[in-house]
Amino acid sequence: MCGEITAASLHAVVVPFPAQGHVNPLMNFAELLAIRGFFITFVTTEWIDQRLLKAASTDGAARDREAKERGLKFRFLSLPDGLPPDHGRTSELGELYLALRNLGPALENLLTAADTSVPPITCIVSDSFISCTAEVAQNLGVPRVIFWTCCTANSIVQTNANVLLSQGxxxxxxxxxxxxxxxxxxxxxxxxxxxxxxxxxxxxxxHVSETIYSAFLYEARYQNIADYLLVNTFEELEGGKEAQMGLSINGCPALAVGPVSLPNFLQGENSMFSMWEEDNNCFQWLDSQPKQSVLYVSFGSIAVKSERQLHELALGLEACGYPFLWVLRSDIAEGKSLELPEGFNERTKDRALVVTWTKQLQVLSHPSVGGFLTHNGWNSTLEAISMGVPMIGWPNVSDQFINCRFAKDFWKVGLDFEGVGADESKLVTKEEVESVVKDLMEGSVGKELRRNIARFKEASTKAVMPGGTSFENLNTFVQDMQKIAKSKV
Incomplete structure (x- = not known):
């Protein structure tokens, strides 16, 4: 995705929330800016940086060389998050938010350290859940660009959380x-x-008495302090330009620029970051499966389920009769090592493959994949839409419930399990798993979902290509940043 607009003198500082579901899209977005000529300073916490390097089996120097070989001007910086090494981070989100709230002075010191080899900072592109960047941007006299890694609708709801609180x-x-x-x-x-x-x-x-409840309300106040708003979605999916403008409390620009992972994929490039070591042996297995026959099962990088629930899922996958590729993290069983039902591996060995992690976009794009059983994180939902793979939603936490509902009720590209959203303790039985999987993979229901999602797949590709809505919105953002830079010369 090569833009006609270059910006060789511009410098964007990109600050993601320290979790894979946030780091990856902001990395993809940073690469899109770098392709257009931006110098990028990508700032993560030391804990995240170490995990990324370990997963890639590389070091910082090799990562810098990779960026340079791709013609991208990147600088990677990290800072302590203030938590002890053995802290759970994303498993104890409230405490993580409190720690990140206090990183402003350290971030400002990091950015103002003398380095005459890089251009002056043009803007700070901040994850919507990194509130400390508001003060840093103000102190440095640069625009604060909020990047939303969730859908437009959820972004608007979250921005208005304190209003919803006042209304009961x-x-x-x-x-x-x-x-x-x-x-x-x-x-x-x-x-x-x-x-x-x-x-x-x-x-x-x-959750009222928990730290995470007040932390999200706190973040909502700072999500209204922005000079520019960007959302990882595309207009054709979510209500056109008017939908994004619902985010703008102060009238600042608000644009859809996604799916940000798609341009790299269309050009055969991978994002430079993953927090998990990827098992790529699954692609040979996928090559051996019939077209649209495989159910891909993955619940993302954070979700956990009880051992009992995972056993029911396993038995349901066994009963449905379809080939399946299951991403089974070592910590998914509420942080414990999972033992699958006795005899499960032997009984399913001819049509199943279990891996710990893999390249999701490449899996979803494979011709043999016909459905996706997902937690409905926004990245996974958007990637399924971009690849034209209908979904079964099994939300676990946070914004996954709205993504699941919209996929089923409004975009009509997915199914779900009855009652999961209203009752988080609900046990989905093996019979329910078998029934819903069969609905997705065969018959009139599955065909209709495939027709619907095929249209969105085409629309998402058009959006990120030259002349498309997201492509042009990103060009508009670059032009606006150029104007700001010129005004300071």
């Missing part, structure tokens, strides 16, 4: 979750109707 929609009660009729009408932007079940799960009543 937060905290979300158990009765609210079960209601199919209650609709929240005070949300701005051209987005589908929002129900209580669509609000980020950390705002549910059971």
């Amino acid at each position: 929609h937060i905290p979300v009660t158990d009765d609210d979750l079960k209601s199919k009729d209650k609709v929240i009408t005070s949300i701005p932007g051209k987005i589908p109707p929002i129900r209580p079940i669509d609000i980020v799960s950390f705002y549910r009543e059971k």
Whole structure:
């Protein structure tokens, strides 16, 4: 994806939230800016940086060489997050948010350290959940560009969390979750109707006394302090330009620039970052499977499930009769080592492959993959749409519930398990797994989902290609940053 606009004198500092689901899209976005000529300073925490280098079996020098070989001007910096080495980080999100809130002075010191070899900072591209960048951008006198790694609708809901609190929609009660009729009408932007079940799960009543509840409300206040807003989505999926403008409280520009992982993929490039060692042996196995016959199963990098639930899932996958590729992280069973049902591996060995991690976009693009059983994280949801693979949603936490509901009810590209969103303790039985998988993989339901998602796949590709909405929106952003840089000369 080569832009016609270059910006050789521009310098974007990119600061992701320290979790793979945030680091990856911001890395992809940084690469898109670098392709257009930006110098990029990519800032992560030391804990994240060490995990990334370990997963890639490389070191910082080799990573710098890779960027240089691809013609990208990158500088990688890291800073301590203030937590002890054995802290759970994403498994103890509230404490992680509190630590990150205090990183402003360290980040500012890191960025202002003398280095005459790089251009002056033009802007700070901040993950929407890194509030400390507001003060840093103000002190440095540069625009704060908020990048949303979730869908537009959830971004708008989160931005307005304190308004929803004042109106009594937060905290979300158990009765609210079960209601199919209650609709929240005070949300701005051209987005589908929002129900209580669509609000980020950390705002549910059971979390009120937890750090994560107040942390998300705190972040919402700083998500309104922006000079520019960018969303990892595309207009054809989410209501056009009017939807994104629902994010803009102060009237600043708000643009859809995604899917940011797609341009690299279309050019045969991989993102430079993954926090997990990838098993690529699965592609030979996929090559041996019939077209659209394989169910791909993955719940992302953070989700955990009980051992009992994983056993039911395993038995359901066995019963459905379809080949399946299952990404089974070592820590998915609530942090414990998982033992699959007795005899499961032997009984399914001729049509199943279990791996610890793999290249998801490449898997979803493989002709043999016909469905995706997913936690509905936004990256996974958007990647499935981009590759034209219909989904079964099994949300676990945070914004996954709204992504699942929209995929099923509005975009009509997926199915789900009845009642999971309203009851997080619900056990999905092997019979339910078998039934829903069969609905997705065969018959009229699956065919309709494939027709719908094929249209979105085509639209997403057009969006990131020259002349497409996301491509042109990104060019507009670059032009606006050039104007700001010129005004300071």
